[in-house]
Structures are given as C-alpha cells and as structure tokens.
Amino acid sequence: MGEFVIKMPDVGEGVAEAELVEWHCKVGDPVREDMVLAAVMTDKATVEIPSPVTGTVLWLGAEIGDTVAVKAPLVRIQVAGEGGEAEAVPMAETVTIAPSSPQRGEDARRADEGDSPPPLGQSFTSSDSAGHLLPAGEKGSRAALDTLAKPLASPAVRLRAQEGGIDLRQVPGTGPAGRITHDDIDQFLTRGVQPQPAATGLARKTTVEEIKVTGLRRRISEKMVLATSRIPHITYVEEIDVTDLEDLRATMNASRKPDQTKLTILPFLMRALVKTVGEQPGVNATFDDDAGIISRHGAVHIGIATQTPAGLTVPVVRHAEARGVWDCATEVVRLAEAARTGSALREELSGSTITITSLGAMGGIATTPIINHPEVAIVGVNKIMTRPVWDGSQFIPRKMMNLSSSFDHRVVDGWDAATFVQRIKALLETPALIFIES
Structure with missing residues (x-):
C-alpha cells in the first residue's frame, strides 16, 4: 500500500x-x-x-x-x-x-x-x-x-x-x-444510429466571434485613444429652450424654394458657433501639445460627426463664417452623403477647427463627447423634448434641448467654457440674433 x-x-x-x-x-x-x-x-x-x-x-x-x-x-x-x-x-x-x-x-x-x-x-x-x-x-x-x-x-x-x-x-x-x-x-x-435533434428553446451560447480591427475602425480606435489619453476633458451641459427656434425653422421650411435644402437645427447651431467663436477665438483652436503651441484660427471649419456604414467620420464644412443658414444646410447634406458613399475627398475629411456631434432623435438627455484631436472643443446636440416649464405663474409646454459640450481643460478654463455655451444658448433661444450682423 x-x-x-x-x-x-x-x-x-x-x-x-x-x-x-x-x-x-x-x-x-x-x-x-x-x-x-x-x-x-x-x-x-x-x-x-x-x-x-x-x-x-x-x-x-x-x-x-x-x-x-x-x-x-x-x-x-x-x-x-x-x-x-x-x-x-x-x-x-x-x-x-x-x-x-x-x-x-x-x-x-x-x-x-x-x-x-x-x-x-x-x-x-x-x-x-x-x-x-x-x-x-x-x-x-x-x-x-x-x-x-x-x-x-x-x-x-x-x-x-x-x-x-x-x-x-x-x-x-x-x-x-x-x-x-x-x-x-x-x-x-x-453504426448508423442517428443523433436526436437538439432541444429547442432556451440554450446556452458559447460562440465567440473575433473581428480584426482594420481600416476605418482601426483609425477611429486610434483617434479615440489619442484623444482620451492626451486631452483632459471637461464637459459642460446646459438646457436650452428651442421653442422659438423650432417655430422659425418650421416657417422657413414652409417657404423654402424648391432648390433649397430642408433646414435642421444644425445650420442654426453652426451660425451660432460662428458668432460665438468670433467673440471667443480661444475655442476655435487646435493644440499641438508636442510643440506646446495653440493655434487660434480665423477661419471656422466645422466638423460634422457623421455615422456611415464603415464607421464614424467627420466631414468638414469649410469657412462656415462665410456661409448663411441655407448654404450651411446644403453643404452638410452634400458632405454627409459623400461620407456615407465613400466619395468624400481627403480635404473634405480633415482640417476642422471645431466639431459638432449629434445623434438626432436618439440624442439622449446628455452625452460626454470626445474631442476631435487636435481641436480643443466639441459641441454635442441632444434630442429635443417637450417639457413643462414654469413661467412664473404657470407651467407651459416648451421644446427643450440640452447641449453637451466638451473642452480641452489645458487650453479652455471652466469659466470660458461656460461663457461660450451660455452665449450659444442666448443665440438659439433668441434666434433673430443669429441673423444680425455685428
């Protein structure tokens, strides 16, 4: 033993x-x-x-x-x-x-x-x-x-x-x-014994699908890692009453010409950005953190985050400062279609100085947008919802929307970020101000 x-x-x-x-x-x-x-x-x-x-x-x-x-x-x-x-x-x-x-x-x-x-x-x-x-x-x-x-x-x-x-x-x-x-x-x-059919209904699944990260998805991954690892983000969320803006948009769409693109909220936000960065040029900037140089741009090249079958791309509306609302709307539609079909040119997908991101009706209540490196700011549009708002004597229905905006805290202080968003809020809540030339 x-x-x-x-x-x-x-x-x-x-x-x-x-x-x-x-x-x-x-x-x-x-x-x-x-x-x-x-x-x-x-x-x-x-x-x-x-x-x-x-x-x-x-x-x-x-x-x-x-x-x-x-x-x-x-x-x-x-x-x-x-x-x-x-x-x-x-x-x-x-x-x-x-x-x-x-x-x-x-x-x-x-x-x-x-x-x-x-x-x-x-x-x-x-x-x-x-x-x-x-x-x-x-x-x-x-x-x-x-x-x-x-x-x-x-x-x-x-x-x-x-x-x-x-x-x-x-x-x-x-x-x-x-x-x-x-x-x-x-x-x-x-021996010829036929296997019995597997039981139907609830069953454990143990399959694993491996997908190699290549092409656009790999570039997106690298860009996100770069942005989140090198940029200290600060996100500021503000509620905006867009009731008057939506009324104006509906009126303008009802009277638009056959060759004019239907207006969404984006062209108005783009024009509001143009006016705001004119007052706060530090937000319309890029930061070369390797060289330690901040570049403030006179031109306002607005990137529009666009979902495509291949993944997220950011086509750029160049010189938004020189475009009106209708022109902005037309260019956004053209670039979005080019991005989705893969026909966008290289220069149409690079060179932005500030970016807008929106999920449309799925925009959620608030988001935490990731800055498009090497920019220093990104503005996120959340969905519009009708909510009761107290006017001092009663609750009235108003169309409300949140803006979720992220900033590079190395370049943009919290006070400047808040001032930037509050100025956009004022323009969108009183949309006539967007069309007044300063």
Whole structure:
C-alpha cells in the first residue's frame, strides 16, 4: 500500500489561492478515480476538484472556508501499490467552456480525453447488485443510482454530444471506468444510429466571434485613444429652450424654394458657433501639445460627426463664417452623403477647427463627447423634448434641448467654457440674433 498526495491545482486566471467551499468526502471514505472530492471558489468561478486515483481518504488538508494556496497538499489517499503526488486536474463548475474548432488534431483530442469528468457523487460505503459503489447518507441508494447513471465523459466530449444531439447514455464507453471518448462517439455514429435533434428553446451560447480591427475602425480606435489619453476633458451641459427656434425653422421650411435644402437645427447651431467663436477665438483652436503651441484660427471649419456604414467620420464644412443658414444646410447634406458613399475627398475629411456631434432623435438627455484631436472643443446636440416649464405663474409646454459640450481643460478654463455655451444658448433661444450682423 502507498500514499498519494493530491495538491491544490492551478485553476488559471493567475489565481494563487482559492477558498475551499465544499468537501465531497471525509477521512476513511473510499473514493475512485474521477470522483469529485472538493469544490473551491476563486473570485471568478467555483471549481470542482476530482480524484486522479482510486483509494481511501487518509487526510484532508483544510476546513470549509479556509484559503488554500496553489500546490499546497489538499488530500492524502491510501492507494494500492506505490504512492506519489500530483495536482488534480480541476473541473469547471460555473465557467462556460468555449467550443473548440471543428477541425480537431490528434493532440487536442487526446488532451480532451484527459479532461476531468462530471461529478459522480459523495463518499462510497456500499454497492448495488451490479457492483457499483453507492454513496452513504440518508437519501438512499436511489439517489446514488441516479447520480451514477450520468455518463462519464470529458467536457469536450459532452459539448460534442450536445451540439450533435447525441444522448451519451446510449453510447458505450471504452475508456477507464467506462469513460466515453471521441472514438466511442465516432463508433456510435458509424453504426448508423442517428443523433436526436437538439432541444429547442432556451440554450446556452458559447460562440465567440473575433473581428480584426482594420481600416476605418482601426483609425477611429486610434483617434479615440489619442484623444482620451492626451486631452483632459471637461464637459459642460446646459438646457436650452428651442421653442422659438423650432417655430422659425418650421416657417422657413414652409417657404423654402424648391432648390433649397430642408433646414435642421444644425445650420442654426453652426451660425451660432460662428458668432460665438468670433467673440471667443480661444475655442476655435487646435493644440499641438508636442510643440506646446495653440493655434487660434480665423477661419471656422466645422466638423460634422457623421455615422456611415464603415464607421464614424467627420466631414468638414469649410469657412462656415462665410456661409448663411441655407448654404450651411446644403453643404452638410452634400458632405454627409459623400461620407456615407465613400466619395468624400481627403480635404473634405480633415482640417476642422471645431466639431459638432449629434445623434438626432436618439440624442439622449446628455452625452460626454470626445474631442476631435487636435481641436480643443466639441459641441454635442441632444434630442429635443417637450417639457413643462414654469413661467412664473404657470407651467407651459416648451421644446427643450440640452447641449453637451466638451473642452480641452489645458487650453479652455471652466469659466470660458461656460461663457461660450451660455452665449450659444442666448443665440438659439433668441434666434433673430443669429441673423444680425455685428
């Protein structure tokens, strides 16, 4: 007789220790190979520990609730022949196992067949008429038989059977202790037994789709990382009453000429930006933080964040300071269409000095726009909602919209950011001011 020492296995994810949460055996219990001895818990999952040998438990190395270090002795088992020691192969209890590739190599198959089987029950103290060991306890032999009736197979074999609609109870196992192997499933299918259709309804999904980040998506990713890692953002949100502006917009659209583009709120906001940056040129700027130079631009080149099938692009309305409301509207539509069809020129997608971003009707209540590097400001348009507003004597319905604007706090102080947004607010709430030449 010899003694076999089972050590706490490495359960992965860089975990150095785990908490013992359950014993499935006690000192003196007979155990067999692949029987679950214990369960341990990490911060990510509960993992079952099976026995790699058959024998009798001599010693348990921890109490429930104890923390056990990886490779620390966990169980000592008396075995026939020479003893030894090894780390048990952990068996996941609450971790989803991703399916392997349909094209399986022989090395991968052999590794799968070495995986640990599902739990078989608790301690064994008696046997049934067929010679199977039965667990002790008050639940009796029926519960034991139900437990033992579960086919013995590795997780990979179980996954293959589940995906193929195969009832493992119908597959004879030729491995140790009747373990079902991949070869057994192959033989089962070769004999002409048709797999049962997989059950319909709710089912776990373990597929993972890997998408390589390339092209425009990669450039967007790099741009976002650059902006968020190098620009300290400050976001200022203000509520604006656009009731009068919406009335004006509806009136102008009703009387527009056939060749004129229908007005949205963006052309009015663009004109408001032009007037505001004329008073606060520090916001219509770019910042070369490597050289330590802030460039304030006389020209107002407004980037319009546009969603396209390939991803987010920012076509640029150049010299908005020289365009009226109708001209701005026409240029926005032209550039947006060019961006969506992929026909925009390089110069139409670069060189902006300040950006507007809007999600239209899905604009939300507030957002935190990311600045279009190397600019120092971006204005986010949120959705328009009719809300009750107190006028001093009663609540009246008003069309309200939030502006969510972000600024580079290295260049734009909080006071200047607030002043900038408040000036835009004044222009949009009294839209006639937008058309007054200063």
